[in-house]
Amino acid sequence: MSVIHADQYPQPAGLYIHIPFCVTKCGYCSFTSYPCAGAPPRDYLAAVLKQAELMAAHPMVRDRCFGTIFIGGGTPTIYDGGELAHLLQNCLGLFRFASAPEITVEANPNTVDANKLQELREAGVNRLSIGVQAFSDRLLQKIHRSHTLNDALLAVKMARQAGFDNLNLDLIYGLPEQDLFDWQESITLALAQRPEHLSLYGLSVEEGTPFARLAERGELSLPDEDTVLRMESFAYGQLAQAGLSRYEISNFANPANRCRHNENYWRNGNYLGLGAAAVSCFEHLRFRQVAEPGKFVKLINAGQPPFVEVECLPPGAAFRETVIMALRMLGGIAVAELAERFGVTPQDYYGRIFIRLQEQGLLEVEEGFLRLTAKALPFANQVLAELV
Ligand code: SF4
Structure with a gap:
């Protein structure tokens, strides 16, 4: 195993x-x-802003x-x-930004109207991510979404009218009682909106959710594996034809509209998180904040740090994490970048594991970029687990 040094990510x-x-x-x-159900707590945004002011002056952040x-x-x-515009404009004044920052807001269809979208656009928001999940009222009800298909179509229309030219739609496949035809309809309707970016997530039943409880009782009827594979294959073909290329396992975009914010996560870059449950990470020193919003507000107002967990990754673990996250991107990561950041190449670090994965046709280095092969993508998580 080679000598490895702390990350120097510029x-x-x-x-x-x-x-x-x-x-x-x-x-x-x-x-x-x-x-x-009613208006969201006003003191929460005030506390987030207060934390922004504190963090902007912090030695780890200020330069x-x-x-x-x-x-x-x-x-x-x-x-x-x-309210969102006020928060955003304060943040733009508090922190130092590179030119033309990407500014995204996530929206759900029944919580926007023409005025709100106009205000966000005028405040500098230049990317809108709409949680559509399914273009089917039957499925939206089934998964307990609070909006309808028409709400989603209207939200997209209003976003375009407000001047948003960088739009992401989130969709989920493998939903309870969703068949291939439902999914084909969702993809067709999504593409008809001409989004610059699409995120397609396979449903995963997570512990503690209502779906997990239904599954335990045998009351969750999910499409079988073969149907899910056919859903993926249909979507990937249609998106490619529409010029949306797959650049991350679950994300597709016009080349100019990749999500720069998420790319920073996949490159294991530095980030500051504000608000309840947010996570910050600087040079692999990671801070997780208290999840309960009321507690977050109390701690901030009392002048106390809202952190509940601090983790410091040693260089070897930071290197492995960087490789694994970067391999989620279909373009992979330049071997030279890894060598510059950590002083070691993946070939040297992983040795025989690397050679075996290459021989199995799961990992490749092409024109200096390390990436998963097309063969590895359908079971990417198992391949990445070998590099942990
Ligand atoms: S998926 Fe979760 S975060 Fe997204 S709208 Fe539903 S409840 Fe909210």
Whole structure:
């Protein structure tokens, strides 16, 4: 095993802001989000802003350059456009940004209207990610989404009218009682909206969710493996024809519209997280914040740090994590970049494991880039597990 040194990653960091509230809780959701029937708590945004002010002055953050902002959730658009614009504009003033930062807001279809979208666009939001999940009222009800197919179509139309030219739609396949025809219809309708970016996630039944409880009782009827494979194959073919190339295991985009914020995660870059359950990571020193929004507000208002977990990855673990995350991207990562960041190449570090995976046709180095082969992609997680 070779000598390895601490990561020296020079790219701009990402800024993530977590909004942990939703209209209702979806049946499959394992994210930190709490259903919120009425107006979301005002003191939460004030606390996030207070944390932004504190962190902007922190020695670990103050001289950094940021390249992206991502307001995610939960459902950020549960708040008014003016409130989100205020938060965003303050952040733009507090931190130092590279030119033309990518600024994304996640939205759910029934929490936006023309005014809100206009306010977000005018505040500098230049990427909108809409959680559609399925273009079928029957399936949306089945998975406990709080919006309809028409809400989704209208949200896309209003986003275009507000001037958004970088739109992502999230879709899920392998849903309960979803057949191949349902999925084909969702893909066809999604592509008819001409999105610049699509995220396609296979349903995963996570512990603690209502779906997990249904599955335990034998009441969750999911499509079989063969149908799921056919869903993937149909989608990949249609998206390629529409010019959306697969650049990450679950993400497809026009080449100019890849999500820069997520690419920073996949390159294991640095990022600052604000809000409940947010995670920050600088030079592989990782801080996780308290998940419960009320506790987050209390700690911030009391001047106490909201961290519940701190983890410091040694260089070897940071190197392996960087390789594994980068291999999620179909373009992989330059061997020279890894060597510059850590002082070691993956060939030297992994030795015989690397040679075996290459011989099995699962891993390749082409024109200096390390990547998974097309053969490895359908079972990428098993291949990546060999490199942990
Ligand atoms: S809208 Fe998203 S974050 Fe909110 S409950 Fe549904 S899946 Fe979870």
